[in-house]
Amino acid sequence: MKDKYILLATCSDKVGITSLITNIISEYDSNILHLDHFTEYDNAQDTEGKLYLRFEFEKVNLLKAALEKSLSENNIEFNLFDDSEKTKIALFVSKEDHAFNEVLLRVQRGEIAAEIVAVVSNHENNRHFAEAFNIPFYYVPSGDSKALTEQNILDICAKHEVELIVLAKYMQILTDNFVSHYPNQIINIHHSFLPSFIGANPYKQAWERGVKLVGATSHYVTSDLDEGPIIDQDVTRINHRYNVQDLRKIGRHVESRVLAQAVELHVQHKVIVTNGNKTIVFA
Amino acid sequence: MKDKYILLATCSDKVGITSLITNIISEYDSNILHLDHFTEYDNAQDTEGKLYLRFEFEKVNLLKAALEKSLSENNIEFNLFDDSEKTKIALFVSKEDHAFNEVLLRVQRGEIAAEIVAVVSNHENNRHFAEAFNIPFYYVPSGDSKALTEQNILDICAKHEVELIVLAKYMQILTDNFVSHYPNQIINIHHSFLPSFIGANPYKQAWERGVKLVGATSHYVTSDLDEGPIIDQDVTRINHRYNVQDLRKIGRHVESRVLAQAVELHVQHKVIVTNGNKTIVFA
């Protein structure tokens, strides 16, 4: 496996963009390993189209600078990642451990190519599991001052150069101020198939409505609770025999895998957030 | 295959009910072919439990009368069906034909053991398909008076001794008066995963929210629009490439099979509606 770069690029759609980028890459004798391309024309409103691109290509000397120069000159928004550099993750968790365990174990097995640099929790019960894998565990209880607590957590994240925060059943609401430090870099798992059953106790709501499927939704956190861009969703079939406790159990399994899947997609740089509060997922 | 009866029974849960029924059945030397049993204790409120039973057993002389007598004396609500008698269905449809085609063809193939006795539509375009299968087609346009139109339709249903009305994309809202003639005997297909995207244009809503799954819901019609007891639900995975038209296309396939599945379950007498506006589905 050769070293490679991953490029995410977005701009107004027009003739020649893909050509421009592929020309630079081939000029430096780098082979394109993967290319995803998506054009969205908003059929609801009279706006022009947007182009979203993702490239994987061989890492070659001087290519990076050349690309950055050209993309900037052409007003193309972009992110260029060196695939060998693993995303630094902070896992936030409260008492419930299922989603936390799942993400941590998938990272440990190398299934998610990332590095968990810190665990932050407002409870002590998950310390043992984190430390068994030699991951620093920070107990940050909700104090009198939300501002102080969050500053404390921001300091931890800054110290560890955190690039992605994963809320693995972290039952604290983050302030807009906190969220603004990590735009599209905080992933949450919501215990329902959004937009159904927004808010508290979705499994009880689901039981009362008598739905035949229960689901979970992973999404980026924005200032609008439960309204951030959806990354992944899945459901499981249930029936009348499931009581609220059963739904919670079944729900935990869906939550765990939907969150882990979103984290994997993010660290592979396969997710782009659009202006329309949606995601492009080049899976 | 021997002839058989199907019994649906509901009562307050207490010791001895199943024993009571099985004793009568075995007394008449009838073999139980299938037995479903469900007890629901509402954990939200302090109410007593409810027992729901479904039996399939061999048809034997005199057994029917004996069962009816005993169940009545013991205050057990019940429905006793002769499995050889096919449910008489009226299919209601507007312009869109996918769900209508699916239900009709499954009945024709014998996959759904029922009889379609009439097709009612406020458009003419599906006449041809119905008549190709020798099913009477009634064109009932929405007239000036909703009351008159509905009376017209009720007369058609009465004439054909309709036992189940299937709304296969029938884009007219039925009045409470109409619905009251067929309690838990009208099945609708809703083009979303309820309770998400209630109301008009759910596929556009789904596209705008950027969900990763779209679904459909079949439910009994009550006076509360989109709030009737859910019989079946299913979803299909989508991605950012699907525009609103694509969602509609994909949605049609889910709608067709979720409606057909609900109709099959109903005519097999596998669905019981509970007081809590939910269904028991003994599938």
Add this chain to the structure above:
Amino acid sequence: MKDKYILLATCSDKVGITSLITNIISEYDSNILHLDHFTEYDNAQDTEGKLYLRFEFEKVNLLKAALEKSLSENNIEFNLFDDSEKTKIALFVSKEDHAFNEVLLRVQRGEIAAEIVAVVSNHENNRHFAEAFNIPFYYVPSGDSKALTEQNILDICAKHEVELIVLAKYMQILTDNFVSHYPNQIINIHHSFLPSFIGANPYKQAWERGVKLVGATSHYVTSDLDEGPIIDQDVTRINHRYNVQDLRKIGRHVESRVLAQAVELHVQHKVIVTNGNKTIVFA
């Protein structure tokens, strides 16, 4: 919606291919609407990689000739399709009608953008349905001579300029000679999750083995029965209550949608068959 071309291209992977093609397209001021790219390096054997590309781009004067010239000069295998030209399909069917009905109805609704130009059957029972949609129906019973029968069918296909043959439960085995006339242009539906339960009576085999899911597989027909490149597969959950007849019923629904899905993918020019007897599906 502007007119567009669809290009499928395959060649040995090397630097500059994507650049070459995108340059020609942009030179003619045509916008790329969609681009799929896949490189396969066989990790089993020590072979070089293969590049598979699919482009959708605006139809522009003179562009076609320019592309064809350049691709040929560069030894790139390709197919260039005008998206406005619908694929001409011949549907082959025996007695069972479910897959036949499904494909035909999806085409009629415009869900599959193709044209059914002929129905060929060794039974008469599906004539009525085909003719109700004004599609020519050819009754070609299996005669004494397989060679004559197949020549008869080849003549029908030639007359209608058939580009894709869909075996919608056509229970006749086609000879190698017949298949050789339509390489990767004959799609079959196999009533099992291949490679399980190859051969006759797969539902009985599935029942005897006690599997918990039954499936269906759509594939291109090659001279090797049940071994052609797989286009799509799906499964449905079953349980011990399903007898062989139930499995057949459930199976029909999976078969119908897996076949229809394969036909849709094919006529959208989204499927490429690799040397390794597999398909690339740019879905």
Add this chain to the structure above:
Amino acid sequence: MKDKYILLATCSDKVGITSLITNIISEYDSNILHLDHFTEYDNAQDTEGKLYLRFEFEKVNLLKAALEKSLSENNIEFNLFDDSEKTKIALFVSKEDHAFNEVLLRVQRGEIAAEIVAVVSNHENNRHFAEAFNIPFYYVPSGDSKALTEQNILDICAKHEVELIVLAKYMQILTDNFVSHYPNQIINIHHSFLPSFIGANPYKQAWERGVKLVGATSHYVTSDLDEGPIIDQDVTRINHRYNVQDLRKIGRHVESRVLAQAVELHVQHKVIVTNGNKTIVFA
């Protein structure tokens, strides 16, 4: 939640069996909480039917003895379980940890109501995880004598009064002698959708065949490798982009949940193995 018994019963189907059992239960004033009933008539051969029953009912003094007496007198095979007594599990694992982690964590969370009394492995790498949960870990390397090694393991299981052995990716083949000690009490996870890709390296086989779904199968171990009664199966959708390593990763997730699901069903006493090498799963 009251204490309860769970009864599994099997016999030749005839009139009066369900009545007999429900009469005894109600005689002792015990309420039936759940009742599953299945009759199988082999349509392939001319044999009489078999009846399979599962009851959950309140634990009441003297009821147990009365039931056992009556069932024995009537030649009904049965198992009567006290629901408060947790099944004692030995987890067997080799190097790969995913299925092992999943089963262990679900038991720890109380999602699977069982007790893991021992972990047996031919490798040391999973010792740490087992011991972190205070579960005895036995390192039993494959020695010169398979007979001695297995006797060693049988002694460990006997010492801990093991009732269920779970092979969570235990890459040693058990001898018929070993298996005969735990009939229908050893659950294995097979890394394919059986009966596809029997044998070694199923993911490579799947990749080479180009299937569009990969699956996993949990089954009871019999002397016939890969042929034991199937408990659960599931699949995940894949596409041409997945190489063999990706299939292994995806496969691990399916394996983990299909094995955990089978263990949960088993310890809830919801699985009955039939003469026909199949399972009844009262889920």
